[in-house]
Amino acid sequence: MKKLFTVLLAAFVLIGLTSCGNKNGGKDENIVVVYTGSNQAILDLLEPAFEEATGIDVQFVSFASAEGFAKAQAERDDPQADVMNCGGWAEIHSDEDLFIPYKNAHFDEYDPAVTDPSYLSQCNNGNTSVLIYNTELCPIEITGYEDLLNPALKGHIAMGNAIKSNSSYYHLENMLLAMGSDPENQGVDTEQGWEFVEKFLENLDGKIIDSSSAVYKGVASGEYWVGLTYDVGALTIINDGATNVKAVCMKEGVVTKTGGPGILKNCKHLDNAKAFVDYVTSKEWQEIAVTVPGQMTLRTDIEIPEYNDIGLADAKILDCNSDWTAKHKEEIVAKYQALLEKMNFGNN
Incomplete structure (x- = not known):
């Protein structure tokens, strides 16, 4: 797992070398940076699964949720992450201007009672x-x-x-x-x-x-x-x-509580951020995620293991x-x- 200084250094170097006109920062940059409060067991499964499914390199930066959210707020004019996954519906809607709306590819597969009609919070799990x-x-x-x-x-x-x-x-x-x-x-x-x-x-x-x-x-x-x-x-x-x-x-x-990621406004890898959100809301990933003790899903088409x-x-x-x-x-x-x-x- 990449350390914070590695993530930030890579971001700065790649930004300097690539074209600002490309939504993903340039043809040689194929990453998505995610600020996350998820536990390590989930990240250890998600990193290889996402990279294999999409060919995109995911770089997680872990925080206590409130600290990660505060960091993203402090960086709003020059975001160093693309996706915020520190918190859930309530946190995202406490600062709506920090995020952009996106209707993920699997939005209509979820019960409307647990989805966000504003498309800001990509609700995919509960706790x-x-x-x-x-x-x-x-x-x-x-x-x-x-x-x-x-x-x-x-x-x-x-x-x-x-x-x-x-x-x-x-x-x-x-x-x-x-x-x-x-x-x-x-x-x-x-x-x-x-x-x-x-x-x-x-x-x-x-x-x-x-x-x-x-x-x-x-x-x-x-x-x-x-x-x-x-x-x-x-x-x-x-x-x-x-x-x-x-x-x-x-x-x-x-x-x-419903939880899930949000895409940060003015992020440097917008297409990859959307790909990340599409993947973590998919049935493919959620079937993997619920194998982790305590991990819940908001999808109704997945069987929850008895130990959860x-x-x-x-x-x-x-x-x-x-x-x-x-x-x-x-x-x-x-x-x-x-x-x-x-x-x-x-x-x-």
């Missing part, structure tokens, strides 16, 4: 916030958010940084929605919800972690008893052989207005950060 706990160490059975306020768990719960990590932000959003009530705002920004978050943070006792993977790995190793994570992470650690952990959908309800079953069929699914959350995410993050500062969580 769900879950709780994971160490069955050997945790003194209680974990069934939902309410259990996280149990005094016996204080200092033994881990959560990622909702300011930097999309998966952790989704958990914050899920918690606010599940524990609050306000139909107009879809329950995401309510006094009741924020009161619960503050109580939860008191019991979290400073265990905010910058690495999302450190949450589920830490629960499996026994460093923490309980973790707030996402389905891909939880199922990955379980399918890797961790027999001492259990993942559960919160009894109060879960939000399922997180229990969604029996879970309470919460309705979360993606339009509202896209427009108000910055406000939610700002309130969360202010709450952390109020509670002396340091620089977390």
